[in-house]
Amino acid sequence: MSTALKDMIRNPTVAELELVARYAALKADARRERLFEAFAQTGLPGRRIEGWRWTDFKAALTSLDAPKVATARDPLARDGVATLRFTPSGYAAPKALPAGLKLLAKDDVQAMGGAEDAPLGALAAALSGGRTPATLLVDVSAGVPVHLHMVFEGPGAINAARVVFLLRPGAELHLSESHLGGAALSASLIEFTLNKDARLNRTVYQIGGAGEAQAITALIEQDAGAESVQTVLAFGAKVARIETRLVHRESGSKATLNAAYLAGAGLQADITTHVRHGAPSCITGQVTKGAVLDGGRGVFQGKFHVPRTAGQQTDASMQHKALLLEEGAEVFAKPELEILADDVQCAHGNTSGALDAAQLFYLRQRGIPLVQARALLTEAFIAEALEGAGALEEALRAEASAWLNHAA
Amino acid sequence: MLKIENLSATVGEGEDAKTILNGLSLAVPTGEVHAIMGPNGAGKSTLSYVLTGREGYAVTGGTATLNGADMLALEPEARAAAGLFLSFQYPVEIPGVPVMTFVRTAMNAQRKARGEAEISAPDFIKKSREIAKVLSLDPEMLKRPVNVGFSGGEKKRLEIYQMMMLEPRFMVLDETDSGLDIDALRTVAEGVNALRAPSRGMLVITHYQRLLDYIKPDKVHVLAKGRIIKTGGPDLAHRLEAEGYDGVLAEAV
Numbered sequence: 001m002s003t004a005l006k007d008m009i010r011n012p013t014v015a016e017l018e019l020v021a022r023y024a025a026l027k028a029d030a031r032r033e034r035l036f037e038a039f040a041q042t043g044l045p046g047r048r049i050e051g052w053r054w055t056d057f058k059a060a061l062t063s064l065d066a067p068k069v070a071t072a073r074d075p076l077a078r079d080g081v082a083t084l085r086f087t088p089s090g091y092a093a094p095k096a097l098p099a100g101l102k103l104l105a106k107d108d109v110q111a112m113g114g115a116e117d118a119p120l121g122a123l124a125a126a127l128s129g130g131r132t133p134a135t136l137l138v139d140v141s142a143g144v145p146v147h148l149h150m151v152f153e154g155p156g157a158i159n160a161a162r163v164v165f166l167l168r169p170g171a172e173l174h175l176s177e178s179h180l181g182g183a184a185l186s187a188s189l190i191e192f193t194l195n196k197d198a199r200l201n202r203t204v205y206q207i208g209g210a211g212e213a214q215a216i217t218a219l220i221e222q223d224a225g226a227e228s229v230q231t232v233l234a235f236g237a238k239v240a241r242i243e244t245r246l247v248h249r250e251s252g253s254k255a256t257l258n259a260a261y262l263a264g265a266g267l268q269a270d271i272t273t274h275v276r277h278g279a280p281s282c283i284t285g286q287v288t289k290g291a292v293l294d295g296g297r298g299v300f301q302g303k304f305h306v307p308r309t310a311g312q313q314t315d316a317s318m319q320h321k322a323l324l325l326e327e328g329a330e331v332f333a334k335p336e337l338e339i340l341a342d343d344v345q346c347a348h349g350n351t352s353g354a355l356d357a358a359q360l361f362y363l364r365q366r367g368i369p370l371v372q373a374r375a376l377l378t379e380a381f382i383a384e385a386l387e388g389a390g391a392l393e394e395a396l397r398a399e400a401s402a403w404l405n406h407a408a
Numbered sequence: 409m410l411k412i413e414n415l416s417a418t419v420g421e422g423e424d425a426k427t428i429l430n431g432l433s434l435a436v437p438t439g440e441v442h443a444i445m446g447p448n449g450a451g452k453s454t455l456s457y458v459l460t461g462r463e464g465y466a467v468t469g470g471t472a473t474l475n476g477a478d479m480l481a482l483e484p485e486a487r488a489a490a491g492l493f494l495s496f497q498y499p500v501e502i503p504g505v506p507v508m509t510f511v512r513t514a515m516n517a518q519r520k521a522r523g524e525a526e527i528s529a530p531d532f533i534k535k536s537r538e539i540a541k542v543l544s545l546d547p548e549m550l551k552r553p554v555n556v557g558f559s560g561g562e563k564k565r566l567e568i569y570q571m572m573m574l575e576p577r578f579m580v581l582d583e584t585d586s587g588l589d590i591d592a593l594r595t596v597a598e599g600v601n602a603l604r605a606p607s608r609g610m611l612v613i614t615h616y617q618r619l620l621d622y623i624k625p626d627k628v629h630v631l632a633k634g635r636i637i638k639t640g641g642p643d644l645a646h647r648l649e650a651e652g653y654d655g656v657l658a659e660a661v
């Protein structure tokens with residue numbers, strides 16, 4: 001390794017040196033270099049870096065040795081839905097694709113706007129390539145609604161993937177993603193451009209082991225009248241970050257960003273969102289619900305940025321509610337509203353606490369055992385966050401319920 | 409038989425601990441219905457909570473058994489499975505959990521604890537329909553989350569619906585009459601009376617004689633300052649209604 005490469009990250013850890021080596025082994029590309037440099041500015045982000053105080057990848061990822069755990073089952077897999085599979089050793093797509101969907105696997109790296117703000121997104125982009133496409137372009141045209149499923153899983157050191165969606169004017173995409181872990185580091189960058197009146201329904205299921213790090217970064221840009229509905233169910237990993245950065249860039253665009261996280265002992269789930277109301281009369285609604293057990297950690301960081309002129313007539317609401325199911329559970333929350341426009345409607349709420357003792361007793365008095373009572377109440381508590389998943393809501397609820405009745 | 413002997417209990421912790429039940433003794437033989445009356449703050453609801461195992465109370469002495477089983481040693485859900493049911497003075501709202509889901513979960517949990525088979529969905533629905541009819545409950549109400557947005561009277565009727573669904577062996581009714589209109593009082597009393605059986609016992613906590621006109625008790629107890637200070641027949645309730653507690657309490661001391 002050349003000194004220049006080694007010096008990219010200051011005081012690198014073993015894992016960071018491995019990332020540098022991995023980068024060096026990929027085909028040289030000016031854009032790739034730019035992306036890796038954007039990552040290298042921070043290195044693996046950790047507690048010293050703004051926005052990563054509670055989600056320390058640097059400390060968690062000591063090496064890139066593949067963890068020895070079986071990959072989780074995929075509850076969102078459905079027959080008849082085109083499925084793209086990303087593993088550390090390759091990429092697979094079906095031959096027959098639904099009407100309105102075009103794939104273009106590119107060898108060269110695409111530029112990424114705002115790479116410095118999303119270091120692990122930049123890393124995912126910089127390390128994509130080799131056995132997988134450097135960039136997978138997905139073109140969705142109007143006509144019929146398009147259904148697509150993506151799976152990220154499998155054993156190995158690194159599972160890096162980058163997918164760039166273009167939703168043409170009036171197109172409608174129902175996308176489900178299962179991030180099942182298996183690699184020491186799974187990093188994916190998924191970008192969406194929603195043209196005028198395009199619709200995106202995105203459902204993200206994340207689960208990972210206590211020896212894995214996962215970073216799922218999404219960048220969404222919406223034109224006039226576009227609408228996105230995102231639903232996340234996250235079970236965490238040693239560290240897991242599900243980050244969504246969304247820009248309303250033309251008026252009348254609408255976004256719903258909901259998430260539920262359930263974190264057991266030794267696991268951490270981080271839901272981070274950043275929404276910029278870059279055009280007037282846009283709507284953002286956000287509901288995040290979490291439940292955490294002893295030894296688990298939940299993180300919610302939400303930011304709405306509403307600029308002075310561009311952001312007029314913004315309608316935005318942000319709710320985060322967490323349940324500490326046991327003593328020793330940790331939840332960190334940082335809701336931020338940066339509102340510079342004056343004609344806006346903005347609401348936010350942030351609470352965390354234990355289950356209601358009176359409710360628990362009422363259920364137990366009727367004969368429902370403590371664990372089941374807790375599960376029933378918690379499932380009802382998080383339900384609101386899963387409502388937007390449409391046909392997948394039941395599958396998500398079933399996973400949450402199973403977890404609550406067994407792990408909790 | 410429900411048998412309570414010399415039961416004492418406190419609320420609060422450490423220096424703040426306050427004795428609420430103070431050597432209370434009471435026996436309700438299987439097949440009988442007893443009423444408890446007593447001034448506000450006497451400890452009636454506390455008794456119902458200590459019996460059913462609510463957190464926050466410490467039993468400092470005495471025993472409570474149902475058909476010989478030590479209730480105080482069991483978790484609340486095990487007491488319920490043993491057949492103990494409380495109709496709450498203040499029923500609790502459970503957002504997001506529909507009544508039918510709740511009661512079916514409870515019924516099957518109790519059955520499982522007793523080693524019985526689960527009730528089938530059609531059987532459950534049939535039973536629920538019949539009971540809703542007896543209690544003049546709108547079936548739509550049973551699809552709504554438990555007690556959420558229910559009126560005071562509706563909540564009380566829903567307690568009795570649950571009781572009739574679960575068919576407990578011993579029932580404690582804590583001021584089930586409060587909040588009910590005149591017609592609802594009669595309907596609810598009919599539901600309660602339908603559960604009267606040689607194999608069941610009942611403890612009815614009330615402030616008013618009127619309920620006892622419908623649910624005729626075998627005995628009436630007066631609870632004051634954490635203990636039973638007087639026991640009599642149904643006529644004792646009439647005397648209390650006429651003379652108030654002052655007269656009866658003065659005589660007891």
Ligand SMILES: Nc1ncnc2c1ncn2[C@@H]1O[C@H](COP(=O)(O)OP(=O)(O)OP(=O)(O)O)[C@@H](O)[C@H]1O
Pocket residue numbers: 419420426428446447448449450451452453454455464497
């Ligand atoms: N958690 C508590 N902390 C402090 N005091 C309590 C607590 N629970 C009950 N008490 C007190 O215990 C006493 C008995 O209360 P309880 O609710 O049992 O009375 P009650 O006989 O049911 O009265 P009512 O007829 O008004 O329903 C009251 O003085 C009440 O304030």
Ligand SMILES: [Mg+2]
Pocket residue numbers: 452453454497582
């Ligand atoms: Mg009371």
